[in-house]
Amino acid sequence: MKGLGADAPYWQALQQGQLKLQQCSDCSQWHWPAVWRCGECGSWEQQWREVTPRGRIYSWTRSHYDFGAPKGLPLPYVSVVVELAEAGNLRLLGHLAANSDKQPAIGMAVEGELFHCEVDGESIPAWRWQPGNTTTEAAQ
Ligand SMILES: [Zn+2]
Structure with a gap:
């Protein structure tokens, strides 16, 4: 750790x-x-x-091949770079929740949730991002 x-x-x-x-x-x-x-x-x-783990997608990419991704991450998965306005537009790397039916888009509002992923047999806390609701997008 x-x-x-x-x-x-x-x-x-x-x-x-x-x-x-x-x-x-x-x-x-x-x-x-x-x-x-x-x-x-x-x-x-x-x-x-x-x-607050809430921001906007700065960039994203969809991976169809497992490049040593955490165990249990279904293919394809979407990696995102999330910009956090509350922290001076600092950017965090993570992935988009697999159960999201929304297409990722630059500028899309997202909210982070913590989960634990397994990498090389070690459980590591990480952020998974969910598209935010439209009222949040309209309000900002
Ligand atoms: Zn300083």
């Missing part, structure tokens, strides 16, 4: 069902992947803020 890197708080929060992302205490720049030192202002003071 990860836990020794700059991203350790991300994984600890995930174990508790929360999405926490890193923000510079001095200049408010969001960081992902996590950093020890801010690349914008040079500060060593980074804080972790809870963020």
Whole structure:
């Protein structure tokens, strides 16, 4: 299990069902992947803020071949890069829920749910994204 890197708080929060992302205490720049030192202002003071797992699809692709995907992920699967407005448009990688009958589209509102996937016999918490409802899309 990860836990020794700059991203350790991300994984600890995930174990508790929360999405926490890193923000510079001095200049408010969001960081992902996590950093020890801010690349914008040079500060060593980074804080972790809870963020609502809700965003928009920035990019997506459909995979028809199992490139060593987590066990139990049905083919084909859709990988998504989700942009989080609440976290300075930081982007997270994940996949679109297989039970979604909506076609993925750039800009589509999505909400994340936590699940555990199995990779090399290890259970790892990850985000699975569901298309949001249309009222959410209209409101933003
Ligand atoms: Zn900074």
